[in-house]
Amino acid sequence: MRISILSFLTLSLCINLVGCSKNQGSESVLKIENGAITYEVDGFLQTKISSTLPGTKTLMPTYQSSEKITVNGKAIDRFDHQETRESSIAGDLPGKQWILQGLYNKEGIGIQKTVRLTTYDSFPDLVSTQVTYTNVSLENLIVDNWSNNTYTIESQNDEPAFWAFQGSSSSSRSDWVKPLEPGYYQKNFMGMNDSDYGGGVPVTSVWRKDVNVAVGHLTLVPKQVSLPTEVFSNPLEARIGVQEDFSDHTVWKPKDTIQTLETFVSISTGDYFASLSNYSELMQAKGITVAEPEEASFEPIWCAWGYERDFTLNEVIGTLPKVKELGIKWAVLDDGFQIAEGDWNADPKKFPQGNIEIKRLVDKIHDNGLKAKVWWTPLAADPESKVLREHPDSKIIQEDGSPQYITWWDSYYLSPTKDATIAHTKETVHLFMEEWGFDGLKMDGQHMNAVAPDHTLDQPNNSFEGVPAFFQMIYDEARSIKPHAVVENCPCGTCMSFYNMASMNQAVSSDPLSSWQIRHKGKTYKALIPKTAYYGDHVELSDGADDFATSFGIGAVLGTKFTWPKDNPNASGKYLLTPEKEIIWKKWFNLYNNMMLSKGTYLGGVYDIGYDKPEGHVIQKNGTLYYAFYADNWDDNIQLKGLDENKTYLIRDYYNDETLGEISGAKAVYNASFENFLLLEVTPK
Structure with missing residues (x-):
């Protein structure tokens, strides 16, 4: 108060x-x-x-x-x-x-x-x-x-x-x-x-x-x-x-x-x-300063999370050639490499030779012409982790005297303004990016969005209000080591804190529960931080586990967590890139790399996402308008809003590579029949 x-x-x-x-x-x-x-x-x-x-x-x-x-x-x-x-x-x-x-x-x-x-x-x-x-x-x-x-x-x-x-x-x-x-x-x-x-x-x-x-x-x-x-x-x-x-x-x-x-x-x-x-x-x-966009943050992503925590190095390394073949530019090492949250060194049970094995993995990623990103959950520390053994007072202590607990990770919250937390975090960034050679960070966890007041501080609310500065410190530290580092903030399932958005150069739909969430989260980020890359997360989290059209049509970065040449038998999902799926995956990633709609200007004021039917989105790039419409089934007229009434336009269904004719901006109504999505390229004649 x-x-x-x-x-x-x-x-x-x-x-x-x-x-x-x-x-x-x-x-x-x-x-x-x-x-x-x-x-x-x-x-x-x-x-x-x-x-x-x-x-x-x-x-x-x-x-x-x-x-x-x-x-x-x-x-x-x-x-x-x-x-x-x-x-x-x-x-x-x-x-x-x-x-x-x-x-x-x-x-x-x-x-x-x-x-x-x-x-x-x-x-x-x-x-x-x-x-x-x-x-x-x-x-x-x-x-x-x-x-x-x-x-x-x-x-x-x-x-x-x-x-x-x-x-x-x-x-x-x-x-x-x-x-x-x-x-x-x-x-x-x-x-x-x-x-x-x-x-x-x-x-x-x-x-x-x-x-x-x-x-x-x-x-x-x-x-x-x-x-x-x-x-x-x-x-x-x-x-x-x-x-x-x-x-x-x-x-x-x-x-x-x-x-x-x-x-x-x-x-x-x-x-x-x-x-x-x-x-x-x-x-x-x-006075809020938003990070400048980073070119590499718009490149498509493969994540090893398809293999989940019990991945092996051979599985990850064996998938890299297929990742490269599909035109994907990033490979992400996800959860499961570390000793514990709060002790980010290589787990000797999985890496008997220690940290050098992760360094070799990064070298393999680079040898395949890919960039390497590493998963990380800052502000979380397991009860027996190294940071809490050495700095037990770095925890957040609530008003009743108990530590603030992160249920998902079975961990404690670290207090973001305490010197021990900041020093530990900087050491971790240097481990990842300097010693191991990663090119980017995937910061993950819903707990990153906010923390409770820390009652060991003279002003307990300083911990809550200090979270944005903590992430700015991470961003600055990462970019000081690698000037073009991609810093992704993935606060799982949360409406991301506006104040944390300033200190990243890649947003993400962050464990979406539906394709609808991917689309409206994208519209939200493009309103608040329009120049920042927005990643649609793994396509396997979309409707049908294959809805690339949702991310593509709103200008999101494409991503996947497929496994290849076989599934991890212990994984919770079926992510195998079968020959049938590979045809689809290859088509979408080729389209993405050729068109790069994620770098266009999202025109969020053209369609009302609530009342306009079908749901519509528009991206402008190099004088061309790219329309995306979504509905389970549609067989009716669609108004192509935002066109110049004095111009005539050529319409093309760019997904199916089909020319659909011409339309006048003064009478911009197109009769369409589609299931799930329709992607149109509308170019002045």
Whole structure:
């Protein structure tokens, strides 16, 4: 929580704590128009938002209590307006700012509310909010929570009523993008939700067919707040907002202040792509620096995980010629080579000669003309691992005195800001990339997305907020050894922390549960970090274990974990590259290397991933548009959106190498019949 003692300032408020408002009820005291968003404040410091985008309908008919604080079990959401001041902001992020002040004084509770509203010149359609509350009572208060940008949005009777992107993570590994029906609720806590799961993207984006409303926070480090989403049935409405909950019986003393995070509301059309894209650009303008793209990160990948943990060196080495023959450029040594999590030297049971055997494997990979990447799970250490034997105090200790446990790995969390953790991590990077010669890192594990507060630190939340800096350290260390190192962050099944995205040059769909997840995760990454390579993960994790079209059509890097010339009998799946499968695999990897759509520009605003049918995606490269459509079965017209109405285009089904004719941009409707996917190349004539 953020409670600090400040001088008791009442500014222009009534010192005697009596109601002396100049404005009451629904009378407007401020109206902000910024691009397509209109933001109004009434005499109770309640707000109403609306959109001026063409074709958009009412979001909310009346003012709502969008910012409130709960004290002594009571939600305080109406404050008598006292003053409004307007000013300009100069500097690197110029804009305008409004300060509104109000007072609540009833039943012995006195609270001064100061609201700071900000618009940024370079970011229309968005208004940010930060609130400072001062306890001007004569007694202590008990504070439960604050909430900002809480809006209840009317339905327009779409089917479904609403779609949403929600950026939280939990062990359910649920879809990040989903339709919302009456009775739906999700807390979207950005801290730890389960033993291994937490963090994410601090944005909720809810949309109807006509308009999207997004809320989130703009702090440059992760914070333990919630972004709850709820849908009511009578009337049919969706509620979103940002909330911070305090611990039980948190005392708020007279003259102390509580300051919220800077939060925001934004308006756009279409699905969530524009809202996430604008959010990311604003966060970068505020100071987050995203890693530059790396050429090698767009090259296709083979991973030895098809052989699982009981692989042999002969199996991996024996597969390399087939990997090269298929046109794949990377070979990944996965889990099972190490002594333990936290002791990353070669396991002598598998490598009797020790680390030199892994060095020889890397040399074999290089001899086959391939690049080598190694699997690794940083921040995890087994109870008897070397790092914990030598540095037992490097663990995260929770408030109850117990270590934070990683259920999946049967390991403990290392505290990311402690010197011993950092030194151990740097040593590991040097082992992998300097001593063994690997060209890239595959960092893996859902636990990497967030950690719990470490109560051995003076400021326990420093561990939670310090995770992004930890991964930046890894990225910098790897690139200092190999300037073109590929650094992949694979937080299994989680909605990856936005703050960790800055410190990698390869994102991944990260153990997807369906092809739908591969596609909408790809759209998410291409909104937030559009220049960073997005890897669709092993094709064996897609629908039917062979859905290359899903990754290909959204501009993802192709990958596989096939085994050859035989399956590992102890592997959990059947990954053998049979002669029949080899024909398919070879075709897709040849197409990928020839077209490299992963380097094109993904046009995420063309199709609404929720309401447009069939599901559509578009990539632009060298003046040509590449359309990808997905449906179980489709036999109807498809609108080819995004074409110039003054041009005529040639259409080709590039997967089947079939010319389909011409189409005019003014009448860009194509009658199509397909199962599962349709991939079109549309070129100006």
